């Protein structure tokens with residue numbers, strides 16, 4: 001199954017590639033990190049070559065070479081001066097460079113709060129006063145050519161946020177907010193991972209960043225905001241949009257595979273999904289799990305591990321424990337295939 005998901009041509013490669021390539025920068029904050037990586041790698045190769053040559057001389061070289069190699073001068077130069085100078089220079093260079101990546105965070109860039117949770121990422125788009133204007137999960141949309149400041153937090157243990165195309169990694173530490181600036185220089189989908197072992201399904205804690213052309217990003221944001229504005233406040237009785245239900249009734253007439261959206265919403269509420277998940281405009285207002293207000297438009301399910309479509313939605317709800325063992329959502333295997341399909345049909349509408 002892993003090969004089908006992650007292998008060449010697998011489902012995930014179609015979305016954003018796995019594993020995310022670490023030496024393929026797509027932005028100004030990733031390029032210097034890549035440069036450091038290559039220089040360190042190059043120095044590593046050089047030092048290994050020198051040591052290998054010295055070892056060869058020590059074992060098989062002519063007697064006078066061996067004597068020089070064992071002499072005090074060689075030890076002072078090769079054993080003290082060379083590593084001292086090279087390592088100090090690399091350290092200073094690396095520190096200056098990484099410091100420049102996080103200096104000048106001015107505060108007027110768009111801010112997005114990303115919180116590591118076991119085992120997914122909470123994503124909150126912040127307004128000018130730091131208020132949350134939109135919540136999503138495991139997916140980050142950003143405009144091309146514009147720096148975005150991420151406020152990295154943790155809801156439980158230490159995680160680490162890493163989208164190698166866009167920036168270096170940075171830890172998400174409980175009780176602290178660390179800033180990380182990212183910028184994409186071209187449109188695309190960039191995979192990310194949690195880069196700090198955080199227990200259980202840590203290896204299945206993925207992420208995707210989606211960079212849009214600026215006007216496309218504006219339209220995307222406007223469409224989302226407009227939809228949120230049409231939703232009733234959470235305290236009101238949920239009213240699935242009449243038009244949506246009517247359309248679904250037409251589409252679904254005589255076709256159980258289409259799913260009964262109204263029934264799906266009812267089952268979602270009755271099954272207690274709302275205790276952990278919030279869906280704006282309904283009485284589901286749980287905060288423990290990912291916000292599902294926009295789940296229908298996400299690329300992935302289960303935090304970056306599955307392409308998002310009807311089949312995977314049904315599979316995830318029915319048996320998430322097989323797909324991501326140890327995750328905090330129980331498998332709803334008491335629901336019938338038809339019921340799962342209805343819930344999935346309703347969730348698909350949450351865009």
Ligand code: CUA
Nearest residue numbers: 159194196198
């Ligand atoms: Cu979160 Cu590893």
